[in-house]
Amino acid sequence: MSLSKWRVKASRQVLRDRWIAVRADDCVTEDGVEISPYYVFDYPDWVHVVALDSQNRVLLIRQYRHGSGAISIELPAGAIDPADADPLAAGARELLEETGFGGTMSLSGVASPNPATHSNRIHTVVARNVTPVGERRVDPTERTEPFFVSIEEAVRLATSGEMVAAIQVASLLSALLDMGALELSRDGSPSRD
């Protein structure tokens, strides 16, 4: 058995506004099965910022999220704007807007929020040695409260579900692995059942 792409017989825009863009594709699988329509979310790319200060504390925010209907603990993050030169610039902009902090930016990784439904990508950016550099710009639709935690506490928040956003847990844990703050256990095997 091999895997191949679905054929798209027709495609149309269903929803588009500031918040969402949904496309409906009439698809045929490799086995000839029709899936009409299959909806795809055409968001712009997003940037997630894993920001650490000189003591390696992680900068997080609290924000109301209407999908879950609850206050969420998150990484500074947002959509990459057409005016952003690249994901690093977008990350620096979002970090400043949401926290007032800035630092030395580098790219950690690229992923998809959910390749089943989303066509856009997440760029995970690391900001090191962050310091206060300006005024937060509090968007009235995006009120955020920044706070610092230790790496150990950030990992606890991520694995306990208190940092609830899976797409951000992925960025945080991947970046911590990338920078060597997390690692395979000594023998690379589970120590607990």
Added chain:
Amino acid sequence: MSLSKWRVKASRQVLRDRWIAVRADDCVTEDGVEISPYYVFDYPDWVHVVALDSQNRVLLIRQYRHGSGAISIELPAGAIDPADADPLAAGARELLEETGFGGTMSLSGVASPNPATHSNRIHTVVARNVTPVGERRVDPTERTEPFFVSIEEAVRLATSGEMVAAIQVASLLSALLDMGALELSRDGSPSRD
């Protein structure tokens, strides 16, 4: 500054089929800013299965995903059906359907795919000592190819972007931390800039 929920003045269903359920809420933020409509995805809850055999190899699948338009390396996963007794039963069913394997199931954690847009939750389930237990049920809209990798290779796939689905990277890395296969580095600090 405090954070509080948005008030919903009106709510209506925009899209609903086998694949998607989108709700449009007319919202007012705590600052009195109107956001009308704000779209929310009302999917059923999902289950992700981190499955390990007796040698601690991780069972993954390859699957075409139409959002990204590419073959994706993923965890066995799917929506929790009304007929599933609980997330563990749903995980066992998805694992069997997609891979033909079964094992000892336990719950690792619960998260949200993206609390900004999704109202549903992801239940991450661990399956230990998995063995072949039955026939795969190949859904023609969900052709999957199962394969095993070491934990080290699974972590490499997750952090390199080769396992592209951020929601699944979160489940994999969180479960590996939960079972002690990943841990904070010796001094809990980054070793690389």
